[in-house]
Each structure stands twice: as C-alpha cells, then as structure tokens.
Amino acid sequence: DAEITQSPRHKITETGRQVTLACHQTWNHNNMFWYRQDLGHGLRLIHYSYGVQDTNKGEVSDGYSVSRSNTEDLPLTLESAASSQTSVYFCASSESTSGGANTGELFFGEGSRLTVL
Amino acid sequence: DAKTTQPNSMESNEEEPVHLPCNHSTISGTDYIHWYRQLPSQGPEYVIHGLTSNVNNRMASLAIAEDRKSSTLILHRATLRDAAVYYCILRMVGSARQLTFGSGTQLTVLP
Numbered sequence: 001d002a003e004i005t006q007s008p009r010h011k012i013t014e015t016g017r018q019v020t021l022a023c024h025q026t027w028n029h030n031n032m033f034w035y036r037q038d039l040g041h042g043l044r045l046i047h048y049s050y051g052v053q054d055t056n057k058g059e060v061s062d063g064y065s066v067s068r069s070n071t072e073d074l075p076l077t078l079e080s081a082a083s084s085q086t087s088v089y090f091c092a093s094s095e096s097t098s099g100g101a102n103t104g105e106l107f108f109g110e111g112s113r114l115t116v117l
Numbered sequence: 118d119a120k121t122t123q124p125n126s127m128e129s130n131e132e133e134p135v136h137l138p139c140n141h142s143t144i145s146g147t148d149y150i151h152w153y154r155q156l157p158s159q160g161p162e163y164v165i166h167g168l169t170s171n172v173n174n175r176m177a178s179l180a181i182a183e184d185r186k187s188s189t190l191i192l193h194r195a196t197l198r199d200a201a202v203y204y205c206i207l208r209m210v211g212s213a214r215q216l217t218f219g220s221g222t223q224l225t226v227l228p
Binding site: 035041042043044090092105106109110 | 153158159160161162163166204216217218220221
C-alpha cells in the first residue's frame with residue numbers, strides 16, 4: 001500500500017546543531033507539506049512544494065528550509081536548531097486537482113517529535 | 118482565507134450521536150468544507166468534505182446549512198476511538214493547496 005513515512009520519529013538535539021527530518025511518500029503526489037504542532041495548538045504550515053524543484057514558504061518558515069529534488073521526498077532542515085523549534089513535525093502530501101474533481105485530501109505522516117535542548 | 122469557528126471542546130456518551138458545529142460566515146461560493154480529525158499521537162486524517170449538499174460516508178455525515186455559513190459534522194454512534202480533535206477547514210474549489218488548521222474541537226467520549 002502507498003504510504004507516507006517520516007524519520008526519525010523522535011530526536012533530541014542541542015541548540016545550534018543542524019537537523020534534518022525526512023519525509024517520503026509513495027503515492028507519487030505532486031504536493032507535499034511540512035507542518036509543526038505545538039502542545040495544545042493546531043498545525044502551522046512551515047514550507048510546501050507543488051512539484052520537483054518547487055518550494056514555498058508557509059506562515060512559520062523562519063529557521064527552516066526544504067528542497068525537492070524528486071517527487072517522493074521533501075526533507076525539512078533546521079539550519080541552527082533553537083529551543084523554540086521544539087515541536088512535533090508532520091509531513092503531508094496530496095494529489096494535484098483540477099476543477100475540484102479531486103478531494104485534495106491530505107495524507108499525513110505519523111509525525112516527528114523534536115526536542116531541542 | 119475564510120475563517121472557521123469551532124467550540125474548543127465537547128463531550129459525548131459512547132454509542133450516542135455527536136454533532137460537531139462549525140461556523141464559517143465568510144465562506145465564498147468556491148470554498149469546499151473539509152473535516153479532518155487527529156487522534157492522540159497521530160497525524161490528522163481526512164473525515165469528509167462537501168460543497169453545498171449534505172454528504173455521507175462510512176465515517177460520518179456532513180450537514181451544510183442552506184446559506185453555507187455553518188456546517189455540522191455528525192458521528193452517528195460515537196465510540197471511544199472517536200475521541201480526537203476535529204478540524205473544520207475551508208478549501209477553494211480546484212485547489213489542492215495547503216490547508217490552514219485552526220484549533221479544532223477536542224471531542225471527549227465518555228464510556
């Protein structure tokens with residue numbers, strides 16, 4: 001079955017270190033997204049991509065970067081981790097739609113819990 | 118993006134119906150109404166969506182007001198496994214773009 005996987009599921013790092021969270025989907029979806037979720041809050045969009053070589057900033061992109069070199073993967077990099085980036089990170093993907101015929105349903109991974117000490 | 122308003126929390130008894138409301142008074146004619154839910158320690162999952170007419174699927178029903186300014190997600194028989202945060206989200210027709218999540222409604226199901 002097609003799926004979306006995130007790794008690592010749990011990571012502890014130190015302030016100032018570079019961290020990369022992996023996201024891999026096997027649906028061949030063009031659209032991929034990274035969200036973060038802080039305790040007791042909804043999800044906030046970090047970065048997103050509509051296809052290979054395309055990346056866009058979301059509402060909380062400062063301190064994060066992404067790259068899209070193929071359809072399957074959208075790694076999220078924290079260039080210099082800060083304690084404020086302690087959070088649960090969710091990757092998601094969806095098909096492209098046209099004319100609203102597709103639900104545009106987002107499929108989410110199980111999340112990566114990052115702790116920055 | 119048009120905003121949605123949901124109660125912070127609701128309770129229901131097991132095996133009883135649950136009606137989760139959502140207000141979206143600034144909805145445009147091209148916005149679909151989507152519902153997602155997030156079980157504890159999991160990523161959100163799609164529940165249902167609709168545009169104008171009421172919708173049913175194996176998970177739930179979606180009742181949309183005639184003026185489309187509000188909608189209600191209906192779980193016909195709540196189970197303990199339905200305890201989750203439920204998000205009501207608007208998405209433009211033809212768009213597979215990013216979803217904007219609000220705070221959602223935390224549903225507690227009592228045995």
